[in-house]
Amino acid sequence: MAAHDSGSAADGALTRPWESHDFGRTVHRMPRRVARPSTVEEVAELVRGARGEGIGVAARGRGHGMNGHGLVEDGLLIDLGDLDDIGAVEPDRVRVGAGATWHQVLAATTAHGLTPPALTDYLHTSVGGTLSVGGVGGMALHHGMQTDNVLALEVVTGTGELVTCSPTRDRELFDTARAGIGQVGIIVRATVRLVPAFNHAKWFHLAYTDTAAMIAGQRTLLAAGTPSFLQALGAFDDTGTFIWSIDAVFFTDVPEDVTPDILGDVHATEITSDTLPYSAFADRVAPVMELRHQSGDYWAPHPWLNLYLPDAIVDAELPAVLAELTPQNMGSTGALLTYPIPTGKVTTPGIRLPEAGTAWLIAVLHSDVDKQTDGLATWERRNRDIYDRLRRSGATQYPISPPTFTAAEWREHYGTHWDTLAAVKDRTDPDRILTPGTGMWN
Ligand SMILES: Cc1cc2nc3c(=O)[nH]c(=O)nc-3n(C[C@H](O)[C@H](O)[C@H](O)COP(=O)(O)OP(=O)(O)OC[C@H]3O[C@@H](n4cnc5c(N)ncnc54)[C@H](O)[C@@H]3O)c2cc1C
Structure with a gap:
């Protein structure tokens, strides 16, 4: 060691x-x-x-x-960087070390024509890291989150015991370790569900300048259920105009030069497309992170904001969030990400989504905060204000980023799940030594 x-x-x-x-x-x-x-x-x-x-x-x-x-x-x-072992790839599962990245897992499984059903946008995070928070991406419309696609966990508790848990074995530990932000144990291995992988991703970019039209376009695609992957990313162009691009992606074994009929109903101002190997599509954010390295933004503060909005408020509140953004305060590579998630696909008890059929992730991913006049303090205040306002309308936080919760806010965040989490915490971490940085039990 x-x-x-x-x-x-x-x-x-x-x-x-x-x-x-x-x-x-x-x-x-x-x-x-x-x-x-x-x-x-x-x-x-x-x-x-x-x-x-x-x-x-x-x-x-x-x-x-x-x-x-x-x-x-x-x-x-x-x-946990050295706990990155990848076990034998079976037709429906693979057992992996929690320190392995999703990139490593995908490389091992696609060699057998298989893939985890739900991937995050950025694959260079660890299996244990995303299973501790949720792990959401553009495949959520079909498969929910990564925590919904794990079959068993091996966990070291706060008393130093190694315990295996699953839906049929210590279910309460399984339900609180997933999306439990390291409170009840350190995940050391996970058995991840696998499904057949397609060879290619046919990626349609649907352009919009009108936020309402972009939201309507995503609703149409979600209702059709035909894209394999659905997200929209927006950013300011050189003229200061905010441009949305819906990424509607169709996984396929044989790429064909065909535009699905549904794209005739989404009222985009322009439609372009690419075809990528599935693995290259899955790893598409790595080059973006490389740009952030080159620009120096990688080393700047990132007070990003990640919230889930009820469907009923997204039409009014997404434009309100957008109204707070400018080319200056978003920086050179900043972007706003949003996509709908059918809440019925998310069954992990620790994931807190709005009480609605559809939740919308909105993620404010600005850059160059160190070079802005707004700066870190302004962003922290703005994040807090946005969260407080939207929470009153039923929004929840994806707890990977600010604002920092008080102990009372954690309790409110977990809602009906709190008592189970607290009971398992008492059992597995009686001295409350695990992951104290959340401030959950202060
Ligand atoms: C560029 C970028 C893109 C991202 N894209 C997405 C995305 O598309 N979807 C998404 O869901 N998230 C995304 N995230 C957020 C990211 O997935 C989470 O923050 C995740 O927790 C990071 O994993 P990590 O391995 O880096 O964990 P760390 O940052 O090392 O840890 C995160 C938290 O999990 C705890 N933890 C880590 N490993 C374990 C373990 N084995 N057992 C128990 N607790 C553990 C840590 O103590 C900490 O509290 C993105 C983040 C970045 C920076």
Whole structure:
């Protein structure tokens, strides 16, 4: 097991050590120690040691969180990067180490013509990291979230025990470890559901300048149910006009030069298309992140906002959010992402969606916050204001990014799931050492 003292590792251009911040770079907490175990038994031993020492423990996947939940002041940070084993690929499942990235999982499974049914947009996050929050992407219209597509978990609890849980084995632990933000255990392995993978992605880009037309277009496509993948991404162009592009993607084995009839009903101002190999489509955000590296934005603060809106308010509230954005405060590579999710497809109890048939993810993904006149403090205030306003109309937060919740807000967030979470927490982490960065039990 490799371990090093805090401050011994630095991350490229950073002035602060990597273990003291996440991708958000809005919260900084310095652990007492970092350990990089290579077996699940070592994870259990580390947790038992930390419990004996009376310090907090947090798991580190790939550090792409944005609110400091995975940081631990004067505690133990367990970097799971070496727990990236991929087991034998079976026709309907694969058992993987929680530190593996979805990119690694996809590479292994597509070699057998298989894929996890639900992928996040960015694949270079860890299996344990996204299963701890949800894992949502443009395939949610058919498959829900990644937490809805996991068959079993192996978890190290806050007492250092290794426990396997599933729908038929310690169901309460299974239901609270998924989307449980590391509160009841550290996920060390997951058995992920697999389905046949198509060879290609036929990707239609539907352009809009009118937000209402874009929303209507996505509703039409959702009702038809024919795209394999559905999202819309918007950004300011060079003239300062905000342009939406619905990405309606149809997975296929044999690419054909045919435009599906449904695209005649979505009233886009322009329709263009590409055909990509399925794996290249799935990994499409990696080049975007490379651009953020090149521009330096990767190292800037990212107080992104991720909310789920009820269908009933999206027509009024998405334009209201958009009205707060400008070419300056979105930065050079900033974007606004939105897509509908049928709530019936999401069965993970820890995922809190609005009480409605359809929820809309809206994600404000600005860039260059360090170079803006708005700056971090303004964005934090704006995020809080937007969240507070929309929460009153039934919106919920995807808790990967600000605003930071108080303990009372966590309780409200989890709603009817809270009592189960608290009971499992009492059982599996009686000293409350796991993932203290959420502030959930303060
Ligand atoms: C560019 C970018 C694109 C993204 N796109 C998407 C997207 O399309 N869909 C989506 O759903 N999310 C997306 N996210 C958010 C991201 O998936 C989540 O923040 C995820 O938790 C990050 O995984 P990670 O491995 O980097 O976890 P980390 O940032 O290392 O950890 C995140 C949280 O999970 C906990 N944790 C990590 N591993 C474990 C474990 N094994 N057991 C228990 N707790 C653990 C940590 O303690 C921390 O609280 C994106 C983030 C970025 C930066």
